Each structure stands twice: as C-alpha cells, then as structure tokens.
Amino acid sequence: MRNLILLTLLSLLFVACSSDADDGPPAFADRATPAIQLNQVGFYPDQPVRFTCADTQAVRSGAAVTSVFYVTTAVGDSTVYEGTLGDSVDWQALAGVTARNGTTDPLPVGEYRIYVPEVGYSYPFRVRDSVLQDVFVGSMKGLFYQRAGAELPEAYAGRWARKAGHPDTEVYYHPSSGRSEGMLSSPGGWYDAGDYNKYIVNGAFPLGQYLALYEDVGDPAADGSLNIPESGNGKSDYLDELKYELDWMLTMQDDDGGLFHKLTTLEFDGMVMPEAGSGRRYVVGKSITATLNFAAATAQAARVYRDYDADYADRLLTASRQAWSWAGNHPDAFFRNPDDVSTGEYGDHNADDEQAWAAAELFATTGEQEFYNDLQQNPPRVRFGPGVGWTSYMANMAAFTLLRHSERVPREMYDELEGLVVTLADSLVQQTERTAYQQPVEDFGWGSNSDVMNAAMILAAANERRSRPEYVSTMRDCMNYILGHNPNAVCYLTGFGTRSPMFIHHRQSASDGIDEPVPGLLSGGPNAAQQDRPETIYKPNAAPMQSWADQTPSYASNEICLNWNAPFSYVAGYLEHEAGR
Template sequence: MRFPLLFAFLTLLYTACSSDAGEGPPAYADQTTPAIQLNQVGFYPDQPIRFTCADTQAVSPGAVATSVFYVTDAKGDSTVYEGTLSDSVNWQDLAGVTARTGTVDPLPVGEYRIYVPEVGYSYPFRVQDSVLRDVFVGSMRGLYYQRAGAELPEVHAGKWARAAGHLDTTVYYHPSSGRSEGTLSSPGGWYDAGDYNKYIVNGAFPVGQYLALYEDVGDPAADGALNIPESGNGKSDYLDELKYELDWMLTMQDEDGGLYHKLTTLAFDGMVMPEAGSGRRYVVGKSITATLNFAAATAQASRVYRDYDADYADRLLAASRRAWSWAGNNPDAFFRNPADVSTGQYGDNNSDDEQAWAAAELFATTGEQEFYNDLQEHPPRVRFGAGVGWTSYMANMAAFTLLRFPDRVPREMYDHLEGLVVTLADSLVQRTESNAYFQPITEFGWGSNSDVMNAAMVMAAAHLRRPRREYIDAIGHSMNYILGHNPNAVCYLTGFGERHPMFIHHRPSASDGIDEPVPGLLSGGPNAAQQDRPETTYKPNAAPMQSWADQTPSYASNEICLNWNAPFSYVSGFMEYVAAQTGN
C-alpha cells in the first residue's frame, strides 16, 4: 500500500441523534454510518448486543432526541427487534462524543444491522456459534506473516507471499554484548513489530501469554488449523508456530547463560520489504530483564512441550536454569541503548516482576524449594494500569501460573494470590460498566489496545478460579471495544470487520504493493500522547480515545507488535473455549 489516508471520518458522524423518529427502517441502500458503533465481527447467541449512537457535538439542553432503534436483517428487508436508546451521555472529555447507547437481547443465529432513524444503518454483524474463531485464527496467522528469515509461499501466505529476508546466519557482536570477535548464527524468530528487529524481552513475554492460553484451555489450534508449513506433521499447529520463536530465542543465549538483549541493525530499516533490508545486524547488550523473561518462558515451555518433544522440553529447561543462574550473579545488568544504536530499547530499571515470573515458572515446572524461597522473598506484585505490558505485567503472569497448580503451591500463598487476582478482576469489571464504550481502561497511551486485552486476561484468570457471568460479560465488552465498539468505529484487527486499519505502520504492508495490509495484526490503538505528531495528522483537539490515525507514519497509534497480538489471541481463544463449554 502506497497511498496515505487522513483518518478524518469523525467529520462524517451524523448529528441526527437529536432528531425525531421516522416510521421505521427504510430499505437498506448500501450506505452505512460510523455514527453507529458496535462490534463488527459479531456476538455469541447468548450475548446481548451493545452499541453506541455517537455525536461529535454536545446535545443542547432541551433537545428532542430520537429514542427508537431497529434491528434488521443484513439486507434491511425485515425488522427483527425494536428498542429504545438511552438518554444522552456526555463522553466528550474521554471519547470526544455525546452518546446514546442501545442494548439488544440475544438474537438467533444470523446476520444483522442496527438502524437508527435519520442516522442510518450500522455496519453488519453476525450472531453465531464460534463467532471469534476466525479472528483468533487470523491473529495466530499474523505471527506466521511476521516470520523472519523465511520465504512465505503463496500456498500459505496467499497474496501476501514474499521472499525471505534477514537470514541472520552471520550476525555481528556489538561491543555492548561483551564480545568483540566472531559472528553468531541466530536465524528465525518473529519480527517484533512494524520493523525488522528481534527482541528477547518482547519475544519471551508474548510467548508466555500464548503458552498461558494452551495451559488454560488446551490446544486451541490443532494440526492443520493455521495453514503453516508445519501443518500436517501430526503436531499442534499452535505449538509449531510458537516453536519458531522459541528456537530463535535459544540461539540468543550466551555460553555463560545470559541473554543478548536484542538482534537489530544500528538504526531502523526504511519502509522496504524484508529481502531489501541491507543493514548489518548485531546482537546488542546482555541484560537481566531479557535473561529472566527468557528463563520464565523457557521453563513454562518445557512443561507445555513435554508431550510434543521430551528432548526439546529438556533442552528448554536446561536453558532456563542457566539463565536463572546468570541473572542471580548479575542483578544490576540493566540495558540502555549504546550511543550508536537507535532501535527499540525495551529498557527497564527494575527486574522484580521478571524475577517473580521466572521463579514462578521454574517452581511450577520443577517444584524445587529454591524457587519457592525466592517467591516468598519476592512475591508477585499483582496490579494493573495503563502501559503495564512488557515492563511489569510479568508479575501477573507469575500469579496466573501459580494458580494453575493448587496441589503444588502452599495454601497460604495460593489463597493470597487468588484473592489479589479476584479483587483486581472485580475492580476491572466495575470499570467496564462505568466507562465510555464499556472498556476497562481510562488512560490511553502507547499500545492501549493491548492494555484492554491484558485487563481482560486478568478477568479470565479470575473466572477460571471463581466463575462468574460478570467476568465473561466484561471480557466480552473488552472484545467488543477492540472489534469496533469505539469512537473511531474501527475493528482494530487488520483484515476483519467492515472497517479496519488499512495503513498500519508495518514495513511489509507499506511496501508490498497490495492495497490491503497483512491480515491478523492488531493496531496499537489510541495514544493521547501522539508522539508522532510531526509525521501524522490527528483530528484537531482529539480526545484521548480519538487519538488514533490510520496513517502509515503513525508509529504511536497504528503500529503492530507481538505483545499486542498476544493478549488478543489469548482473549479470543479463551472466549471460544468458554463458548464451547456452554454450548455456544
């Protein structure tokens, strides 16, 4: 895709939410409005449909507002439901709109639209069993499209087929690595984001979230489900795809057990295809945060892969132990970019959360007292806030893991952690009911969409221990927000929904000459800081939830990243599991 797009659809929002109702829905005439905002992918048969009729102008006191709405079939030929909109709610400060909300009782399987008189028809949505299956599979296939060092043939990649780039069989040691001679062979792995670099911190953390789904619900993508090169080998496609990243991670461990922080060029490549990248690539630095994240993910993987390949599981656990030992001997090895390196830093001045996660995974895998003792001295700090991704969410991951093993974890610690997770989840449920668009966050920074999904993961963890319908409803609201129930009226996952990002900050999508972006990649989402303002045109005076631009230069709001896709895959996979358990 080569053409810029100014994301200015909000100027098209109808102000007719303050008009009188008509005589019912007219024939659908192939025109939809972003003023009616809802999940564009769909709902389960037992799930109420919530939507918003949005106006960018405040409704004046005493204005007469339409109160009726209709649900029609997708063609607008028949009306299946008639309902009443709420009173107007002022969401200007956070969302930039004055809104009226509507709720529809669960509908039979089918395809529908919402019609509001003098506003128009909504984008279509489905009601069906397994309604999130396609977006789950799509998000997992997004990882396949991110494979480094691999040709993507048409049989697996469709029209996004491409040549291999960045083979990484001859990688140089940056002086910060502690080595000055020789080269390293470090092929494979996933590109981290919209660039062509690979990072241990933000590779191991997402791998842990993917493995968590496997441990919580079983295999969510059996052999043949993902149409990847390994399909047909008699083993889980899900584990096959994760192994592509794990294999690369193992190459990044130095002989002393420490992990090189990242494998990158000195500066970001331009907007070119992978095979056109020509910069020399280096392993840069060695850090305690990368090493502990690696120790955690490989210890967890050693459990999951035990039946897949016992020898491989042994190798993973041995690597985890070496990493744990190195971290204990290098407690102050924090990473900062060297002066001549400007690629992603993933820096952190505190490793407590990473240490708790590593200790939890090693204890869950081995049951050894050393790791439990460490957990007693440094217990997981269960908490949630905006921007708690790769710097601190690992503490929650530690708690989630320990709660999977009630027979191994001593009762006092187990009860304490369960109480923390449930209390946090309950607070997130309350937020969804009081926030604009029923999302669980009110601060919108870098990767805010991942914050929404990480919050949903907390609620999922609570539901697995103390099942409550309120958790599932709040998780559903969070997914609705991502899939279109937001003030930008966008399904933030590329390739899905009627209106999705077309100009993501992603080098292959920007340079492959194909109109549509690579599918299955989650846009970062609204970012009130708008750090890319010099390159990006945002709506003037955009509210925090409107601070998103469908423009290729927008690395602050429209880039993609592994640790944004991972919680989305977890939540969509988890919802599919719950639906299957309840017959949906």
C-alpha cells in the first residue's frame, strides 16, 4: 500500500474537488453499499482503517479492477489514499461471504469514505481524537433510558421522554421467596433488557464491569457529562447513574442477608410502554448466585464510593458481608424458575465463579485473611468462552481485581493470575488475526456481541499489566466489529453509525410511536441457534455471523441487555482513556 496524494489544507477542510486520476473514483458519487463493511463511527488518527469488501461478483472474481481501493474525502471525493485489497478468502461457512480485506495507513483528521471500483462507496467514517467518546456517553445514557419507576423528562430524555412505570413500592412475595406475608418496597433500578423486569444476577454482574472501568481509568463521566437529573450535584455522573441500580439492589436483600433472585411479573408484559404494564409484580426465590454477585458488586462499590459518600460506602460493605455469610450457610441454594414463572431465569448450578469474585472483592476492600483463605481454596478460573458471560465471567472479574490491587496479593498468586490473563489475551490476539472481520470469537450464540466485548476486557486487563500495542489494536478491532465491520454491515449500537438497528426487541422502542429506537442500546448480535425462528425472518440459510434480524420479535438476536451494554461501555471508555495517555 502506498499513500498517493498528500492532503492539502483545502482538502482537509473538505473543499469539493474531483480526482484527476483516470482510474480514481467517480466525482461526487453518493451511493453507499453494505458490501464494504467497516467501523461506521470512526478511527483514531494513529489507527489504520481496516475494512472488508464482500459478496460481489467483482470481489469474488478477483478481477484487476477490484484490486485497488481508494480513500476519498466524504465531501468532494478528493482521493487521499490508494491501497490494494488482499486475496479473496472464502468465509461462507462462518460469515456467509467471500471477502477481501483492506487496510490503510493512519489517516489525517477528517471525514472519509472507501471506494472500490465496480463495488461502490462505503458508509462515511471519521478520523479524529476522542472518536469513541460519543458512543461511550451514548451507551451510558442508555442506562438512564432503562430506569424503572422514574419519569424521564424531555429535558433529559429528549424525544424519548416518557411517564414513570413500575413504582415497585408494593411488591408481592412469591411463595418461592420463603415469605408469605407483607409486601416489599423495592423501587428504582434498571430494567434488565427489552422486558420490564429486574434481576440481581444481571444487575450485579454488569455493575462490576462498570465499576472496573472507574477503577482502571478514573471517572469517565464527570458531573454534567451525561445530562441526567443528578447532573450538577457536584458528584460524578457516572457514579450517580450506577447508584440508581445499587440503591435498588440494596432493597432486594432479605433480613437474613440473602438476596431475592429477581423482581418480576409471572409472565413477560406485552409490547407496551412502562406505565401501561399491568401485571402483578413479585420478588421471586432467593439464590446463592444472586447473593454472591451482590456481595461482589457491593464490596467493589464500597471502595469506589468511599470518596463519593463514606456512609454509603460503609452501608455497601456491611450489606456485602451479610450476603457473604448467607451464601456460606446456603451452598446449595440454586435458582430455577417456579412452575408459574416464565420470565428470565438466570439460573446456574455452579457458584464457584461467583464465590471467587465475591472473595476477591471483599479481600481487595478489607485485606482480611478469611477472604484470601477462600481464594486459595477456590482460585479464580481464568478462561474465556462465548455465551457464558453471566454464568462464569465473574472468575475473570476476580482475577482482574486481584491484579488491580497487587499491594494486597501475595506474589505467588499474583504471578499465576497475571500469567493466565496474559496467556489468554495473547490467544485472543491470535484469534482476531484468523478471522475475516478481526473478531475474537467463532461461536455465535445469544448475546454474541457481549462475547466480543468481554474478550476485549481481557485484553485491557493484560494491557494494564504488560502494556503492549497489540492488545490495544486488538481491542480496537473488537470495537470495529461492533460498530460496523461485520458481515451485516450494521453498527450494533442504536442511534450511531449510518446503519444501525431500527427494530430492537425493546418494549419502549416498539410502543412509543417514535421511528427511531431508544439510542445507546447494544443489540445482542448474531445468534446461530435462532431460538425465535418461528416468529422471525432471518436470511435464508443464514451463516452464523449473519443470523441476525433487525426485527422487533427477534429476542434471540436483536434484544438489548444490561450485561451487553456494560462491557461495551467499558471498552469504549478504556480505549478513550488509552488514546489520551
């Protein structure tokens, strides 16, 4: 590849002019094609632009006319770079495409498109500093739109303003809760996903990922940056938003220290606005996995919130200790949905990973020997596998925390965990180089986009220990995939990029009368199992990476969820911090 033309000052300012090269792109062509797939949000000035050209006869034939590609200004079609596509590679089985990849040198700050003769133009993209800041803020604002029991005024929610729904100040005890009298007041928190229920397992686990970002980079969203009702209170908007969930979780702890597993209707509500939900709501069950996840998240939050509010931090730590004690006395309290409950189960028959995470957070916060002894007996199992985020990724969270707080961890344990994390990160780097879209997974199940982001978090943990450029570049590849460098040519975060999901499985988005969905929510992504196939039209004989449908009924591929947004926010926030170092 070679840079053909140095940009003049006028070119950088996008003065319209056509290329004089006879074999260059046609002037002022304005039609984009999804056959050229790339990050639709943008790249940093020190970052090569990586893209894939797929599924056209010209590409498959390898004709000379498609050997060259051009980078042009988005306005004026001035050619700023010429490069050569790689060899054609058959990715039909996994991605449903025959593809040729292209890479540019880093480009100057500006707005550009890729042009491939006989194929067309890509969607536009930007090159600039802080290029991921908007998607980071957007993904965090997505949590605000998920607030339960709260009105969302137009001043903060814009077009997506709505009335309050589900106050949850009088919630019934389901028989599985172990209580038969009274009612629970459990207001607030975030709706978990496209439904209107609230779950401890999938509230605490994402909170841990959000809190990890704060510990790794400092405050990523200072007061006033998110435009939420708490903005202007002199405290971090980031911690203000997380506190909305923490406050709810505290209400779900029973007097004996155990955690009710979830707060839910017996069946999912219809596709209605929150205030129209009419089903009776219950606290259901009590489980060791919910309790240990809560113990971990609150112990971690007790550290993070110490300067925010010392009394609140003390309350969190007390709650964590009580949960830890309950879990120790109820080792077999695993959850399964009662016969009359059909909402999300978040069941798990093994609590080793949750126990390691809770012990690690309590040890990092207190330094007490009890928790280190437990870690020696049940060390974190550092590993990565698609589709197991909310069941086993907690062990990785435990390792990240112990490495983050090395002053407390004996050298032998530290060295072993560091070696495991670095080895795993190195394998993920190698994996991304073997795939057509530089993504770190080849199995695509429920929430596959979160698998990509969870892999990127492992790379961040390794980079924190042993700073290596390949860790950051692979994290950027993961973000490229999510933001458009995929065979569906979709930026999976609603409201961003040129082509993003319009029909997510999300009740407010489906029923608010607004064409665009609530922004800042990450679609689950391709799911080869297609559990919703009878209700959904996928591409015929869709390959795993194309098993995604932008349709509201597609809960298997196009729903949103807290534990998908959380690692996305972490990775976007971490990359922004890393770019600013």
